[in-house]
Amino acid sequence: MAAFVRRGPDRPHWRRGGPRPILNDHTHLSPGMFIPSRGSKVANPVVRRLRTLSRPPVRALAALLSLASALLVAPGVGAQAADASGLRADIDRRVAQVDGKVVAWRRDFHQHPELSNRETRTAKIVADHLRSLGIEVRTGVARTGVVGVLRGGRPGPVVALRADMDALPVGEEVDLPFASKVRSTYNGQEVGVMHACGHDMHTAMLMGAAEVLAGMRAQLPGTVKFIFQPAEEGPPPGEDGGARMMIKEGALDAPSPTAIFGLHVFPFASGHLTVRPEGLMASGDVLRITVRGRQTHGAIPWAGVDPIVVAAQIVMGLQTIVSRQSDLTTSPAVVTVGSIHGGVRNNIVPDSVVMMGTVRTFDLAMRGDIHARLRRTAESIAASAGATAEVRIDTLAPVTYNDPTLTERMTPTLRRVAGEGNVATAKQTTTAEDFGYFQQRIPGMFVFLGITPKGSDPAKAAPNHSPRFFADEAAMPTGVRTLANLAVDYLTQGATPTPASTRGQ
Numbered sequence: 001m002a003a004f005v006r007r008g009p010d011r012p013h014w015r016r017g018g019p020r021p022i023l024n025d026h027t028h029l030s031p032g033m034f035i036p037s038r039g040s041k042v043a044n045p046v047v048r049r050l051r052t053l054s055r056p057p058v059r060a061l062a063a064l065l066s067l068a069s070a071l072l073v074a075p076g077v078g079a080q081a082a083d084a085s086g087l088r089a090d091i092d093r094r095v096a097q098v099d100g101k102v103v104a105w106r107r108d109f110h111q112h113p114e115l116s117n118r119e120t121r122t123a124k125i126v127a128d129h130l131r132s133l134g135i136e137v138r139t140g141v142a143r144t145g146v147v148g149v150l151r152g153g154r155p156g157p158v159v160a161l162r163a164d165m166d167a168l169p170v171g172e173e174v175d176l177p178f179a180s181k182v183r184s185t186y187n188g189q190e191v192g193v194m195h196a197c198g199h200d201m202h203t204a205m206l207m208g209a210a211e212v213l214a215g216m217r218a219q220l221p222g223t224v225k226f227i228f229q230p231a232e233e234g235p236p237p238g239e240d241g242g243a244r245m246m247i248k249e250g251a252l253d254a255p256s257p258t259a260i261f262g263l264h265v266f267p268f269a270s271g272h273l274t275v276r277p278e279g280l281m282a283s284g285d286v287l288r289i290t291v292r293g294r295q296t297h298g299a300i301p302w303a304g305v306d307p308i309v310v311a312a313q314i315v316m317g318l319q320t321i322v323s324r325q326s327d328l329t330t331s332p333a334v335v336t337v338g339s340i341h342g343g344v345r346n347n348i349v350p351d352s353v354v355m356m357g358t359v360r361t362f363d364l365a366m367r368g369d370i371h372a373r374l375r376r377t378a379e380s381i382a383a384s385a386g387a388t389a390e391v392r393i394d395t396l397a398p399v400t401y402n403d404p405t406l407t408e409r410m411t412p413t414l415r416r417v418a419g420e421g422n423v424a425t426a427k428q429t430t431t432a433e434d435f436g437y438f439q440q441r442i443p444g445m446f447v448f449l450g451i452t453p454k455g456s457d458p459a460k461a462a463p464n465h466s467p468r469f470f471a472d473e474a475a476m477p478t479g480v481r482t483l484a485n486l487a488v489d490y491l492t493q494g495a496t497p498t499p500a501s502t503r504g505q
């Protein structure tokens with residue numbers, strides 16, 4: 001069974017014996033890179049000066065002085081390094097300035113959570129903030145989404161940063177002065193509403209990063225696109241929404257970014273970061289099975305076909321797909337039935353039962369295989385009882401697939417931001433994210449940010465989506481710095497072609 005295809009860069013042709021490439025303006029010189037032999041045409045002033053160093057000693061001193069001045073002005077090396085460190089220091093200064101606001105925004109969003117596709121208040125605050133920074137703003141993208149474009153003062157590539165804005169139908173049980181008391185209706189039921197997945201933090205941190213980057217726009221070598229996305233948790237039944245709809249409505253067009261970054265808070269050491277190349281989070285598919293029997297009196301079941309018993313058999317049958325039929329050495333997978341509805345009264349066998357569940361995989365082939373087995377199992381068990389099963393599988397999110405080349409390139413940025421010892425390889429998680437839709441279109445990297453306070457055990461912390469989910473605000477400056485630094489480092493390094501990520505979808 002095919003696992004993810006490793007998408008490492010192809011071997012350069014010159015390693016296979018072809019002609020060596022000539023350094024061009026896009027090549028970044030670094031210590032240790034080869035210097036072309038004399039006689040070849042070299043535009044880079046640093047290389048020219050390095051070459052003169054090998055001339056007779058009488059000219060060497062002059063060349064050395066010349067090299068020193070070149071390092072200060074050369075566009076390829078010295079200036080870029082100086083620029084980068086200047087920009088980084090600027091980011092840190094500005095993050096400290098904006099930190100109070102980020103906390104205030106986060107608390108405000110936390111106290112006023114909005115369900116998926118209903119993020120009107122949040123979106124307005126976001127849009128007003130971006131406009132106040134002089135950022136070009138488009139609203140109403142995929143219903144309530146907001147897209148901002150910040151054009152830097154210098155030419156360069158386009159990079160996107162994404163945050164999600166929606167909350168969950170969960171009643172908050174955390175004792176906070178800004179705890180949510182909001183109630184709403186979801187899927188016909190009255191529910192509490194809570195930012196139980198930390199999207200309040202994501203939105204606030206990206207607003208902070210926007211303010212930081214807008215403050216240094218004159219120095220930015222390129223364009224930053226801010227994508228504030230609705231309905232990451234999935235639009236309400238019957239509605240479209242989320243990343244897929246944002247892309248359909250042009251979130252990645254005009255201008256088109258060549259890379260995208262996003263982050264998500266999870267319970268582990270506050271302020272630490274984790275990331276991994278390739279499949280980070282699972283694909284999430286929504287499973288819906290309608291079992292149709294024939295209604296009858298509960299006392300004379302033989303006069304009908306009982307869909308409740310059939311549904312029970314199907315639930316058990318589905319559990320054998322992962323445990324008995326899938327090669328778990330290839331990749332993990334999960335099939336869960338999370339809801340069963342059928343019947344209204346103790347002594348009536350109903351006509352039908354509706355079940356809903358979720359399917360999680362990290363591998364494209366395995367995903368297709370499990371889908372086929374789900375259909376076969378449900379339909380065959382139903383047929384064995386004279387009932388029918390209609391199976392519908394909708395994609396909520398593809399695999400969150402971190403482009404390996406981009407991830408390798410940007411991991412040093414994470415280490416610098418969080419500290420060398422505070423960045424680790426992320427474990428795969430069977431939770432899903434619709435960030436993968438962006439990564440299907442352009443290379444992207446999704447990063448986890450720890451939010452378990454110092455002194456607490458992350459293993460005992462309430463997970464995302466729990467009514468007791470608690471996130472340490474002290475991690476937020478690291479989040480803002482991560483977003484801003486990823487954008488600036490990507491722009492400063494210049495866009496290099498990375499293969500489009502299409503695996504795991």
Ligand SMILES: [Zn+2]
Nearest residue numbers: 197233464465
């Ligand atoms: Zn969530």
Ligand SMILES: [Zn+2]
Nearest residue numbers: 197199232264
């Ligand atoms: Zn989430």
